Amino acid sequence: MAATHSPLIIALDYASLDAALCMADQLDPRRCRLKVGKELFTRSGPAVVEALHGRGFEVFLDLKFHDIPNTVAGAVQAAAEQGVWMVNLHASGGRRMMTAARERLDAHGLSTHLIAVTVLTSMERQDLAEVGVDSEPAEQVERLARLSRDSGMDGVVCSAREAAAISASCGAEFLKVTPGIRPASSAADDQRRVLTPARAMASGSTHLVVGRPVTQAHEPMEALAAIEDELAGS
Numbered sequence: 001m002a003a004t005h006s007p008l009i010i011a012l013d014y015a016s017l018d019a020a021l022c023m024a025d026q027l028d029p030r031r032c033r034l035k036v037g038k039e040l041f042t043r044s045g046p047a048v049v050e051a052l053h054g055r056g057f058e059v060f061l062d063l064k065f066h067d068i069p070n071t072v073a074g075a076v077q078a079a080a081e082q083g084v085w086m087v088n089l090h091a092s093g094g095r096r097m098m099t100a101a102r103e104r105l106d107a108h109g110l111s112t113h114l115i116a117v118t119v120l121t122s123m124e125r126q127d128l129a130e131v132g133v134d135s136e137p138a139e140q141v142e143r144l145a146r147l148s149r150d151s152g153m154d155g156v157v158c159s160a161r162e163a164a165a166i167s168a169s170c171g172a173e174f175l176k177v178t179p180g181i182r183p184a185s186s187a188a189d190d191q192r193r194v195l196t197p198a199r200a201m202a203s204g205s206t207h208l209v210v211g212r213p214v215t216q217a218h219e220p221m222e223a224l225a226a227i228e229d230e231l232a233g234s
């Protein structure tokens with residue numbers, strides 16, 4: 001498998017294995033990693049992970065586990081045993097859930113990166129209020145990032161807008177995987193807390209998750225190259 005130094009993770013949000021592989025075949029494992037999420041994995045199962053590994057890509061399996069500790073530990077183990085580079089769970093599942101997942105990976109010598117989703121990048125203050133969280137998103141992200149670090153996570157998923165504060169509190173090495181990346185010319189779609197690629201990296205993101213700005217582009221490789229150019233020039 002080609003290990004890449006690129007911070008780019010392209011989200012393969014497709015409804016079929018064929019569509020996902022058609023996009024993967026236009027991309028280069030030396031220039032990005034790929035993310036497999038809920039829709040694609042629910043339709044195609046582990047076959048998609050195998051197929052992407054076979055093409056040389058490192059895979060972020062984004063299933064955002066959130067359940068009782070024993071169930072999440074088992075799910076994380078199952079993901080890691082497929083050889084994925086990264087897997088995630090929801091930090092709001094709490095300390096015992098995250099610790100159980102960490103301990104399960106360690107007990108089996110599995111080195112998959114384990115990260116926790118803080119506050120989804122589609123959410124604003126009003127969305128948090130409706131689920132009973134009376135905080136600004138940045139404040140809740142910070143709270144969950146510290147809990148994630150203390151529970152043995154390798155990093156968090158957050159908006160790039162919160163990455164600098166997390167670097168300050170949890171350290172530069174703590175992974176900040178940031179979706180909601182939008183080049184200046186792209187639509188925000190359903191995302192709310194967005195930033196451009198260059199500003200996201202300058203803010204301390206360690207990895208950028210990019211979906212539609214690349215996958216919906218007429219020329220996906222050109223869109224990817226434009227992001228690389230923006231990062232190189234920043």
Ligand SMILES: O=C(O)c1cc(=O)[nH]c(=O)n1[C@@H]1O[C@H](COP(=O)(O)O)[C@@H](O)[C@H]1O
Nearest residue numbers: 011037062119120121157179209210211212
């Ligand atoms: O865990 C994620 O990857 C994730 C967390 C989050 O807070 N927000 C978020 O958008 N994502 C994922 O990142 C990707 C963003 O895709 P685009 O909005 O098309 O760039 C999607 O696959 C989302 O599932």
